[in-house]
Amino acid sequence: MSFMYHRQSRIGAPAYRGSFTSAINLCLWTGLMGSVALFAGGTALAQQAVPLRGAVDENILQTQQNTPPRPVRRAPVVAATPTPAAGTASGIPADPYEPVSPGALPIDDAGTAAPATGTANDGSLSSGPVNNSRTLSPLPTATPGTIPLPADPATAATQRTQPVPRAQRNGRAPAALTTGSIADDTDGNARLQRESRDNLPEAAIERRTVRPDPDPFAPFGIRAGTVTLRPSISQGLRATTNADGSSSGKSAILSETRLRLRATTDWSRHSAFLDFDGVYDKTLSGQDYSAPNVGLRGGFKLDLGNRTTVTGEGGYRYRQEDASAPTAVVGASNRPGVQELDGTLGVRHEFGRFFGELKGKVDRTTYGQAQFPDGTTLSQKDRDNTFASIALRGGFEMSPAIKPFAEVEIGKLIYDETEDSNGFRRSGMRTALRGGIEADFGEKLSGELALGYLRQTIDDARLSNIDGFSVDGAIKWSPQRGTDVNLGLLTRVEGATTPNDSGSIFYEGRLGVKRQIRSNLSVNAELTASLRDNKDGSGLDKGFGAQVGATYWFNRFLGLDVSARHRITRSEVDTRQTSESSVYMGLTLQR
Known part of the structure; x- marks a missing residue:
């Protein structure tokens, strides 16, 4: 090698005199230098090995x-030849290394592959280790719990063949090696960890949701x-x-x-x-005392298309005549029974925002x-009667919830x-004229209220006609959830x-x-008022x-009921004045 060193100065500009000996010497020296360069280049190429791709x-x-x-296998150490500075290089400059596979080396800012050796872009040697981000960074300092980079040449050669960590390929500084097995090294071979799963199982679309029962003490019913x-x-x-x-009347326990x-x-x-x-x-x-009071009522509603509705309702009631009524038989030992049978049938049709309803009624x-x-005994068959009427109602839709008529x-x-x-x-004609409002705010407010004038004529000229103001209605109002208010008016x-x-004309109102205090506890109150306008x-x-x-x-099947009430009637006729107070306690079974 010393011989190569002493003869190197003659290679820079060999003299060519056209002699055969000089040509042979030139070829020998050229082949020797090419072998040395090829041997050294193989070592450098090993350092440029591209890491494996994929897991x-x-x-x-x-x-x-x-x-x-x-x-x-350790390669012989060859002394590095100084690189001439830019502008002073002599001879033919060597081309930079170009990998066969494009993308094997990172791309610099100028769009060309970075050099494989630790040289700067100007051809001068770098003052520190070089990473793939082409920035100078000092060697990492060992910290407690980490293993410092090995200095053994064999180990260093082995590390040079390992894949480049992902952090270095992304331009970040390399982290220190941590303890653990090779299988836990996720930098070189990234694998999915249990805590970082992305493809989590989706919930079922038709999941059964268990909701609490809003009324856990309501009856189940018989289906x-x-x-x-x-x-x-x-x-x-x-x-x-x-x-x-x-x-x-006298006191008693019933x-x-x-x-x-x-x-x-x-x-x-x-x-x-x-x-x-x-x-x-x-x-x-x-x-x-013994008294039955029975009521039966049924009804239906048929939707014939989008704008036509047919409704029907009928009922039967058996009761005893009120002792304070002016028609009560004075001196009777019993309260005569009264049977009432009624039925209605109506058809309603909407014309745009207007509607019309025709209803027939029989009592x-x-x-x-x-x-x-x-x-x-005294028969009261001369009081039995039948009333039949037909009513026509028309109105318009002021809003979906309010309809005057x-x-x-x-x-x-x-x-x-x-x-x-x-x-x-005592037979005769009856006419009535009413006006009112229908309301339908869903569960919040619904019903109707009508005010008008009522007239009943009598065939016998010795008897005066009966006429007066009329009020009828039925309204359901729920100011808040769990509270229900019912108002009923009758003429x-x-x-x-x-x-x-x-x-006489009889008016009655109930409020x-x-x-609902709790799901299993409810309280109720009722006020009643009546007025009878006697024509006698x-x-x-x-x-x-x-x-x-x-x-x-x-529970759902057994409940306890308690109540107290007080009722009075005031009249100018002594036989019509009554007063009654009572308390009640009992059990209720429901299904």
Whole structure:
């Protein structure tokens, strides 16, 4: 090698005299220098090995970890030849290394591959280690828990063949080696970790969501196809100061039994219902008294297209005549029974924002016999009557929730007997004119209210006609969830049996409030008021009533009911004045 050094100065500019010896010497020296350069270039090429791409199987990594390292063949050290400075180089400059596979080396800012050796772009040697980001960075300092870079030449040669870490390829400074097995080295061979999974399983689309029951103490009902029947029966005791509700009534303890049945449908388009409510009171101690009160009502609604609706409703009721009524038989030992049967059928059609409704109505009322203490009876068949009417209603839609309307009704009151027991003909025509508003705010507010004028004529000229102001309506209001307010208004014409007495107009109003305190506890209150305008000159009969109660459910099937009420009637006629107070406690079974 010293011989090569002493003869190197003659290679720079060999003399050419055209001699054969000089040509042979030149070829020998050229081949010798090419062999040395080729040997040194192979070592440099080994340092430019491109790392493997993609993930490596863990089994291969573990096999490499358990296999002892192969001995590394050390290449002879060749003294580096100084690189001439820019502008002073002599001879033919060497071209930079160009890899065969494009993209094997990172691209510099100018768009060309960075040199494989640690030289700067100007051809001068770098003053520090070079990374792929072409920036100078000092060697990492060993920290506790890390292994410093090995200085052994064999180990260094092995590390040069390892893949370049991902952080270095992205232009970040290399991190220090941490302890652990080769399989845990995620820099060179990235693998998915359990805590960094991206492809997580998706939840099922039709997931079953368990929601709490909003009314856990409501009855289940008995299902029969598309009809649900909800029966209930109550049994309790009532202590009252006036058993029969008359002006001469006495106190008593009554056994009160109540049976209720309600059937509803869940049809997709039409609807129907059926309600039964029966109460029977029987004296256990005190004044002898027994009275049934039974009511049955059903109805349906048919949607014939988008704008035509057919509705129908009918009912039956059996009750005892009110002891404070002016038609009550004075001196009777019983309260005669009254049977009421009614039915309605209507058709409603909408014309744009306007609507029209035609409704027919039929009412049938019959009265039972009155009994006297001496055993005699009095028939009241001359009071039996039938009323039939037809009503036409028209209105417009001010908004989807508010619809004003006007209604006219024409009907005929027909008694079964042309003349009563006193020789008076009480049949006649009835007309009514009303105006009101229909409201439908969903569960918040619904119902209707109508005000108008009512007139009942009588065929007998000796009797004056009955006329007066009328008010009718039924409104349901829920100011907040769990609170329900019901308002009912009624106006009806009452006949008479007394000679020269045309009858009266009776007004009644009920206001009920129910509040759900807890899911199994509810309280209720009701106020009633009535006014009877007598046409016989006896003035006005006024009635008032109040009731409060509560219901506590032990479960869906058994509940406890308690209530208290007070009712009074004030009149200018002594036989019509009544007062009654009572308390009730009982159990209710429902399904």
